[in-house]
Amino acid sequence: MSGWAERAAAAILPLSVARNLAAALKEWSYSGRFFDLEQAHGTCELCGQQDLRYHFEIDNRQTSASLLVGSECIKRFEIAGLDERGRRLDAAATGKLVDRHRRGLVEDARKQRVMTALLTLGQKDPSFDAANFMDFVDDRGSFTPKQVAMIFWRLGTAGIEYRPTDWKVRMRRDSDLGQLRTMTPAAYRRFTAALTAAQRKRIAEIEERFASYGQSWRG
Numbered sequence: 001m002s003g004w005a006e007r008a009a010a011a012i013l014p015l016s017v018a019r020n021l022a023a024a025l026k027e028w029s030y031s032g033r034f035f036d037l038e039q040a041h042g043t044c045e046l047c048g049q050q051d052l053r054y055h056f057e058i059d060n061r062q063t064s065a066s067l068l069v070g071s072e073c074i075k076r077f078e079i080a081g082l083d084e085r086g087r088r089l090d091a092a093a094t095g096k097l098v099d100r101h102r103r104g105l106v107e108d109a110r111k112q113r114v115m116t117a118l119l120t121l122g123q124k125d126p127s128f129d130a131a132n133f134m135d136f137v138d139d140r141g142s143f144t145p146k147q148v149a150m151i152f153w154r155l156g157t158a159g160i161e162y163r164p165t166d167w168k169v170r171m172r173r174d175s176d177l178g179q180l181r182t183m184t185p186a187a188y189r190r191f192t193a194a195l196t197a198a199q200r201k202r203i204a205e206i207e208e209r210f211a212s213y214g215q216s217w218r219g
């Protein structure tokens, strides 16, 4: 047995009816319950992997035992997820379910960091209308380029740490792109830290198009 399998057998056999790993794993299913530990200090109770931020619960209906594990272990050991009627899903469908739950946790954590930064800024700087921007996160999910450049500047000035990539920037409308053209170089630099790879590529394409006409996109 591999190291993974040995550790899993040691963890799971005492909590299962079957006496070998393959049969024991079939007694278990992913409960659909998952937890954000907020810091990466969790351990997978199946394989012993450390530094997990998210825990997923698996349980055994025959013994009523449950374990908190990493999402990778659910896939690695093909522990079945359940559909809404409680029927066992196959490995591919379970993998999709776990990935969806994990993405939800990551997205919630991102949104929480944005909200916390806005709230902290509002407390430190009463002239900043935090509530209005927090509504913005809830309603639209993304900010205009100008808003992001302004918020980053104010966060920096107030000494509040933030992850630029947590902030979603809207670049759909011409008016969004128009804002970029008139931004100061410093604001533009701050703003670009928030961009996704796809958005960076789009800006590079616009710059190239302007350059091909011998023009400069920005100023």
Ligand SMILES: [Zn+2]
Pocket (backbone or CB within 6 Å): 044, 045, 046, 047, 048, 049, 069, 070, 072, 073
């Ligand atoms: Zn594990």
